Amino acid sequence: MDTGKSRTRTAPTAAFDLEVLSLSELKKIQKDVAKAIATFEDRHKAKACAKVEAFARDLGYSLAELVDTVTRSSRAPAAAKYRHPDNPTLTWSGRGRKPQWYVDALEAGKTASDLAIS
Template sequence: MDLSALSLPQLFQLEKDLAREIEKRKVTDKQNLIVELQNLAAAKGFSLNEVLGLEAAKKGAKKAAVAGKAQFRNPADANQTWSGRGRKPQWALDWIASGKSIDDLRI
């Protein structure tokens, strides 16, 4: 393909068209490869997820963290508690700043 006969705007347009075509082909080729790999895995008696280790990852996925049991209670408001993990609530910081021990708030 002789590009020397093309003008600069035509070359820029060609560049855009090439980039667009490259992206379309990457998507299509990737989809075709996935189908080929799925067929190959199925021929061997596996799913593609099993081969890639995705099935085991789903089974062993960590569960959401559960809030800890309350260990400290605000004496001014019994509804406010703190598990002792993470950032101290303001009422606990105020209690400590007043010179009192955090252990006095322990449930």
């Protein structure tokens, strides 16, 4: 568990002189550094996740239980208000972007009340 003390980390000192290394050795070091940079955020996220999981366990919960509670939507899905004239499995609640079948039906001369579910 973290004691609250901030730890500082110093960069490791090179135990070798870059000037005396071969091109292949320099390219390997360059490749290793590029990989360390690319995976830096993932490694830190994994450490943070482990700390949060441990904290949740200390409180008597699993992280999934806590996250599930936060992400669960309290709003029920909207009921369908409109139905495709030829394919009754295609419906729209009237919320959000209009589906293409709805737009096409309106352009073909139908009205919203023609498509409304009675």
